[in-house]
Amino acid sequence: MSGTTGGTGQEARPSNWNLPNALTTLRIVLVPFFGAALLIDGGDSAVWRTVAYVIFAVAMITDKIDGDIARARNLVTDFGKIADPIADKAMTGMALIALAIIGDVWWWVAIVVLVREWSVTLLRLSIAKRVVLAAKDLGKLKTTVQVLSLGALTLPLRDPDLPAVLDVPGEVLFYVAQVLLAAAVALTLWSGWEFFRDVWKQRDSLSGPRPPRP
Template sequence: MTEPTSRQSGDAGQSTRPSNWNLPNALTTLRIVMVPFFGAALLVDGGDSATWRTVAYVIFALAMITDKIDGDIARARNLVTDFGKIADPIADKAITGMALIALAIVGDVWWWVTIVVLLREWSVTLMRLSVAKRVVIAAKDLGKWKTTAQALALGTLTLPLRDPDLPDVLEVPGEVLFYVAQALLAVAVALTLWSGWEFFRDLWKQRHTLRGPRSA
């Protein structure tokens, strides 16, 4: 679910391209495969199954862990591939997109939040991929904070925090965690919009610079 980093940028001076058949790409593919299973688990009984929501949380957590691992391995072993450049951001946006849509369906996230975030995420991802060979927009700390806040919020909201069948001792902590996650999601939405504006601003500046000044 991270913003594209050095794994996506690659090494232009590399003489021998690594094979697409490598561990980072396998983990990226695994994350994509996880997406429908995550969504199905979260939506069992309309989101009212504590057991299946816990399963969904485990799947989401594993996706976040593999996202970190495959990026670290790709950078450490110089395993950047064209497949990875495309599949990695798609895997990230797919799992977060499924989380937003499923949580909106079960009523734990407002639909306008889901629509706004998805429009920003996919527009930036598609634009980044379309201009990757001509313009490089480096990931910024703001985007990383957005990604962290978004992952923590969505992961927490996936848990059965307000399930009526939970023990009474967990009722108040669950309610508190639910609203903490909602506040964190609000922060993530604000950072999402701000980092998206920064991306398009920097993209416009770079493209304008590459074009050069118009002749008189």
């Protein structure tokens, strides 16, 4: 009877109270703490920017871990399907907004990426029960490049209070992160176009069965 409910032969649904969902919830809880740490002293505190980076890194690592655990242990739940992308977009969105406030990211970049990310996420969630659109390699590459760039920009790379020996490496890494961010923006727009194109191709599935002709 393992894996069935009531002898009907249907697989038992995993409980929402599981480790992957706990890690997802942790990521959501960490978002305001990350933003606050990054914005302390207007982003001029090397210590707090390092703390913000650690929070960001923990969030991104747990994103990978909770997904692997959920798939390996068959703990994928409706809550997880909704909360996981929200947690990811909330953390990266907070990074973009905070870095734009500090001046390390242009506002137009933050707005373009946020509009794309949230429009895709909300549309994906709204059609999840009718159409399954698997994550593509381009989207995964976009996420990786985005996380690397935002993580690097969170660090105090150009802080004047840091040892002089770190000035050149910090400046180089800052511009490398900016190049990665530019690549992330391009990938974000391209993968977003692919997503909306695929949704359009499956518009018949979204609209439901057509009535029979008289």
